Amino acid sequence: MRRVFAVGIASAVVLAGAGIGVALERTHAQQAQGVTSAAASTSGVVQITFWNGHPSGALKKEMHALVDEFNATHPNIHVTVIDKYAQIQPVTAAMTAGDAPNVIMPHLDAAQQFAADGYLVNLTPYIDGPHGFTKAQLASFFYPSVWNGRAIDPGKQYILPFEENGHMVIFYNASLFQKAGIASPPKTWQQLGDDARRITALGKNIHGIAWTPSMEQFLTMVADNGGKIWASNSETRFALNNPQAVSTLSFLRDLVAKGDMILTQNYDYQLDFGTGNIGLLIESSAGWTYDVQSVGGKFPVKASPAPAGTSGRAYNYVDGDSLAILNTGTKAQQDAAWTFIRWLASPEQNAKWDEVANYLPIGPAAAQDLKPFYASHPDQAQAFTSPSTWLTDPAANATQYYAALTAMQTELLKALNGQETPQQAVANMNQVGNEYLSGQRRS
Missing domain, CATH: 3.40.190.10 (Periplasmic binding protein-like II)
Structure with a gap:
C-alpha cells in the first residue's frame, strides 16, 4: 500500500x-x-x-x-x-x-x-x-x-x-517451540496459525498466542494479505470492507475459537507470557524490555520479524x-x-x-x-x-483517526468473541470508521 x-x-x-x-x-x-x-x-x-x-x-x-x-x-x-x-x-x-x-x-x-x-x-x-x-x-x-x-x-x-514504535514483531518462548518440534519462527501468518496449534496441543494450560487486540495490528495484517485500508491516497476514507479483511478476521477468530489464541486486556499478555504457558506474542518493538522482564530468565525469549501475508509482503505499523x-x-x-x-x-x-x-x-x-x-x-x-x-x-487527520480506531476496535472484539460474523464486523468497522473520519460522529 x-x-x-x-x-x-x-x-x-x-x-x-x-x-x-x-x-x-x-x-x-x-x-x-x-x-x-x-x-x-x-x-x-x-x-x-x-x-x-x-x-x-x-x-x-x-x-x-x-x-x-x-x-x-x-x-x-x-x-x-x-x-x-x-x-x-x-x-x-x-x-x-x-x-x-x-x-x-x-x-x-x-x-x-x-x-x-x-x-x-x-x-x-x-x-x-x-x-x-x-x-x-x-x-x-x-x-x-x-x-x-x-x-x-x-x-x-x-x-x-x-x-x-514498530507494532509488528514476534517474540516467542524458545523452549515451547522446541517442545512442539518447531524448528524456526513462522514466516507467514498461515505458519503462525499452524505453530500456535502445535504449541496449544502441548497441554491444557498452554496456548499458542496471547494477544491484546489492536486495530493497528489488524490493519497491518489486512495489508499483508493484499487488502485495501484506504479508499485513496488522501487517507480520509476507509475502504476496509473487502474480502481480504474478512479472511484476515476469520483467521483470527478461528484461532480464538479453537483455543490456540487467548485474548487479553492492556498489557496482561506480558504477564501471561511470563508464566511460560504462552508460545508467542504479536508485539511491538518497545515491548521487548517488559516481556523479558516478565519472563525473568525462566526460559529463553527470541524474536522474529512479523510474518508475511498472502501478498508476500510483511508490513510494519509504526508510530x-x-x-x-x-x-x-x-x-x-x-x-x-x-x-x-x-x-x-x-x-x-x-x-x-x-x-x-x-x-x-x-x-x-x-x-x-x-x-x-x-x-x-x-x-x-x-x-x-x-x-x-x-x-x-494519517497525519492530517490524526484526531478523527484515533477516535475511529477506538470505535472500530469494538467491532473487532465482537467478531473475535463470536458475537458478530467477520463479514458483519468488517462492514461495521468500515461504516463507523468513516463516520468518525467525516466528522459525522465525534469522540
Whole structure:
C-alpha cells in the first residue's frame, strides 16, 4: 500500500527520494549551539522546562541521562525535566493557567489538537533557518515516512520526530517451540496459525498466542494479505470492507475459537507470557524490555520479524511521540527549546534512545549508528524492517483517526468473541470508521 503525505516545508521534498546511501552529516551540534548564543550572552543561562513523556522505569532514567548530557554540553541553556505525559487535558490546563512547559512530547492526535488551538510554535522558520537542517541532513536524519507522517498542517511543521514504535514483531518462548518440534519462527501468518496449534496441543494450560487486540495490528495484517485500508491516497476514507479483511478476521477468530489464541486486556499478555504457558506474542518493538522482564530468565525469549501475508509482503505499523515547542515563554526560551529538540532528535541521541527503549531508528543515520548494537543484540534488531514497508497514521487527520480506531476496535472484539460474523464486523468497522473520519460522529 502506497503512503502519501503532505510535506511540511519546501525543503522536505527531497525526502521523497532519500535513501540509506545519503551522506551522514554530523554538524548539527555546532549549528544548534549557535541558536542561543546571542540570547545567552545578554540574559545569562536560558532556563526551559521539558515534560518527559516517559515518567517511569528505564526510559525515565535514560531520558534524564540525555537531558543531563545536553545541559553539560550546552552551558548557555538549562533544561529542567518534569516527568509528565503531554495529554490534551493537562497541557490545555497548563496553557490556560500560564504555567505550561516549553517543550513537550505529544502523540500525533494530541499534537494536531494543540496546533489547532494555537498552542504550538511553527517550527518551519527554525527548520529552514541557519541553525535548522540542510537538505542532506533532512534526508539522513529522517526517513520519508517518518518526516512526512508528522505533517499535521500542510505548509507548516509543528513537531519533530523523536521515536517510532514498530507494532509488528514476534517474540516467542524458545523452549515451547522446541517442545512442539518447531524448528524456526513462522514466516507467514498461515505458519503462525499452524505453530500456535502445535504449541496449544502441548497441554491444557498452554496456548499458542496471547494477544491484546489492536486495530493497528489488524490493519497491518489486512495489508499483508493484499487488502485495501484506504479508499485513496488522501487517507480520509476507509475502504476496509473487502474480502481480504474478512479472511484476515476469520483467521483470527478461528484461532480464538479453537483455543490456540487467548485474548487479553492492556498489557496482561506480558504477564501471561511470563508464566511460560504462552508460545508467542504479536508485539511491538518497545515491548521487548517488559516481556523479558516478565519472563525473568525462566526460559529463553527470541524474536522474529512479523510474518508475511498472502501478498508476500510483511508490513510494519509504526508510530510514536514527537517533540514540540509550546507557544509560551520568551523568544530566547523558544530559541533554546529549538536547540534542545534539534539535539534530541539527532541521530546520535536517537540511537542511544533506541538501544534502551527498543524503538526503531527514525532515519538512515541513526540506523547506521545502531548497526553495532543490532549485531550484538540480534533479537532487538528483528523489529527493524525496511522503512519501505512502514505504515503510519494519517497525519492530517490524526484526531478523527484515533477516535475511529477506538470505535472500530469494538467491532473487532465482537467478531473475535463470536458475537458478530467477520463479514458483519468488517462492514461495521468500515461504516463507523468513516463516520468518525467525516466528522459525522465525534469522540
